[in-house]
Amino acid sequence: MASSMVAVGLALAAAGFAGRYAMQALKQVEPQMKQALKSFPKTAFGGGFYRGGFEPKMTKREASLVLGLSPTANKVKIREAHRKLMILNHPDRGKTHPDRGGSPYIAAKINEAKDLMDGQK
Structure with a gap:
């Protein structure tokens, strides 16, 4: 002992x-x-938040900032980034918990950025 x-x-x-x-x-x-x-290096997401609001007409630069990609990203990377962001920000997300839901406005901006970067606009 x-x-x-x-x-x-x-x-x-x-x-x-x-x-x-x-x-x-x-x-x-x-x-x-x-x-x-x-x-x-400070990236779009790791270096803090982007200061300022959205521009009246989305530019290629703003679309690349929204998606967190380079302005010359290929279609596969654009679709992957769009999918990840939409999973997090979809308006139907969080229906049971309103404080965890996505925003229709942000989802529209993400879709607009994808369309502009993908060359559909």
């Missing part, structure tokens, strides 16, 4: 020292980590 108590005490002490060492190591690495995170 006494030997198991000693073993538990030694294990707790070792865990404490390891945690202290890890915290000191993280403090030294923190500036490099912050610098590395700042150097990552």
Whole structure:
């Protein structure tokens, strides 16, 4: 019984020292980590929200921003991006939970962006 108590005490002490060492190591690495995170490229979705509303007539640039694609994306990528966005923003989504539903206006803009990028307009 006494030997198991000693073993538990030694294990707790070792865990404490390891945690202290890890915290000191993280403090030294923190500036490099912050610098590395700042150097990552900012995308349309990862870099925050697009400032401003929709333009009166959708342009190719705005359509590519809505879909999160390059203006020269191929039809397969356009359809995949459209499908993913429509799954998240479809007006019928969330009928049982109104706070989780999609917006008809946003869905219309996503469809308009797909049509413009796909060359149907």
